[in-house]
Amino acid sequence: xxxxxxxxxxxxxxxxxxxxxxxxxxxxxxxxxxxxxxxxxxxxxxxxxxxxxxxxxxxxxxxxxxxxxxxxxxxxxxxxxxxxxxxxxxxxxxxxxxxxxxxxxxxxxxxxxxxxxxxxxxxxxxxxxxxxxxxxxxxxxxxxxxxxxxxxxxxxxxxxxxxxxxxxxxxxxxxxxxxxxxxxxxxxxxxxxxxxxxxxxxxxxxxxxxxxxxxxxxxxxxxxxxxxxxxxxxxxxxxxxxxxxxxxxxxxxxxxxxxxxxxxxxxxxxxxxxx
Numbered sequence: 394x395x396x397x398x399x400x401x402x403x404x405x406x407x408x409x410x411x412x413x414x415x416x417x418x419x420x421x422x423x424x425x426x427x428x429x430x431x432x433x434x435x436x437x438x439x440x441x442x443x444x445x446x447x448x449x450x451x452x453x454x455x456x457x458x459x460x461x462x463x464x465x466x467x468x469x470x471x472x473x474x475x476x477x478x479x480x481x482x483x484x485x486x487x488x489x490x491x492x493x494x495x496x497x498x499x500x501x502x503x504x505x506x507x508x509x510x511x512x513x514x515x516x517x518x519x520x521x522x523x524x525x526x527x528x529x530x531x532x533x534x535x536x537x538x539x540x541x542x543x544x545x546x547x548x549x550x551x552x553x554x555x556x557x558x559x560x561x562x563x564x565x566x567x568x569x570x571x572x573x574x575x576x577x578x579x580x581x582x583x584x585x586x587x588x589x590x591x592x593x594x595x596x597x598x599x600x601x602x603x604x605x606x607x608x609x610x611x612x613x614x615x616x617x618x619x620x621x622x623x624x625x626x627x628x629x630x631x632x633x634x635x636x637x638x639x640x641x642x643x644x645x646x647x648x649x650x651x652x653x654x655x656x657x658x659x660x661x662x663x664x665x666x667x668x
Contacts, residue, residue, distance in 0.1 A: 395423035398553060398584055399445055399475070404454035406440060414440040416608040418454070422586070424552070427579050429595040429616060430588045432605035433630040438588050439480070441605070442555050445586070446475035459552075473502065476546035480557040480588075482530075482538040485545070491517070491533070492526040494541060498549035516544040519574060535562035543574070553584040560591045572598050592634045596620055596653040604629050621651055 401420040407413050415437050422428065422445075430438045443449040444456050447463040456463040458474055479485045488494045495516050499509045517523045520540040525533065530541055539562055546554060556575070560568045568591075575585050575598050589595060595602060595616060602619040604612035606629040612619050619625065620633050623641065632638070636658050640650040648665070652658040 395425055397421045398424045398459060400457040401441075401444070402455050402457070404441075404444060404451045404456060406444070406449060407452045414608050415444075415451075418610060420603070420610065420613070422553070422584060424584055425579065425582055426584050427575060427598055427600050428584075428586045429599035429602040430586060430605065431590070431592070431595060431602060431619075431629070431631060436605040436629060437608040438605050439557060440608075442477070442557065442586065442588055445553070445555060446477050447471040448477065469501070472551070473549065474551055475553040475555060476549055476551035477555045478539075478542050478546055478557060478559065480561065482535070482542045485542045486530045486538065489529055490526065491522060491528050491530055491541060494530055495545050495548045498545055502549060512548040512550070516548040519547055519577070520544045521570060536564065536567045539563065540567075540570075543571075547578075551583075553586065554578060555586045555588070557588045558590070559587060560589065560594050568594060592620065592632065593636075593654075596634050596637075604631070606630075617651075617653060620653055 399422040401418050404415055404418040405413065406415040418441060430442060432438050440449065444451060444463065445458065447466060447468040450464050458471055461471065463471060486494055488497060492513060495513045496509050499512045504512065520543055522537065522540060522544060530538060533541060539559065543556065559571050563571060572594065579585055587599060599616045602614070602616040603610055604619055604625065611628055612622065612625050620637055623633065626633055634653065636652055636655055640652050643650055650661050652661055
């Protein structure tokens with residue numbers, strides 16, 4: 394049985410009197426999960442995610458991170474447990490060298506210079522940016538900048554990673570590298586929460602998917618259950634991966650395939666043909 398690392402209890406959040414962004418959210422996140430947080434724009438995904446390390450505080454209710462109430466815990470303490478990678482890397486990068494950007498977190502954690510150097514090397518190796526240590530972050534392309542922001546969090550070694558639209562600006566190879574990185578972090582026991590509109594990526598990496606609409610959770614189950622529930626996805630204006638759409642069309646011809654990924658579809662189609 395996995396332990397709960399984050400618990401969200403009846404959380405409501407208002408940006409102002411007119412805008413209620415979260416409405417009674419209840420949620421438990423277990424150690425070692427890979428979770429996709431999906432939904433329409435303005436559905437509350439990012440607002441909820443920013444509550445997980447205290448960037449936002451509940452208007453009502455509470456968020457508990459490893460027995461710490463986020464309302465009473467400084468953000469710098471919570472970020473050692475829950476690392477947050479922003480959607481736009483420009484909002485996170487503020488130094489003039491790649492090395493300094495990755496070293497900033499470990500320095501603030503009070504690590505020795507030797508340990509800082511080890512953390513920086515490890516993080517840059519994981520994201521494929523070894524050799525860029527002296528490069529100005531803004532001389533990197535957008536995809537590399539995104540990887541740099543992830544490396545800066547990896548270097549801090551949190552227990553939970555929140556990645557906001559990690560595949561934005563990435564080509565096919567970049568998307569694959571991000572997927573492999575998430576799976577590697579998970580094998581190390583890390584919890585990974587991915588906020589994304591990329592349903593193909595969700596099908597590829599997430600074990601569990603949480604679907605939001607209008608500030609509420611309207612679905613929380615295995616990724617397969619969520620992505621194959623077309624009626625539920627429509628409530629959040631979400632289209633399933635193209636391979637799921639293809640399988641839906643094939644059902645009109647009596648072919649009952651329930652595939653989430655291309656690899657699954659190739660295997661299923663191959664077995665069907667052999668019959």
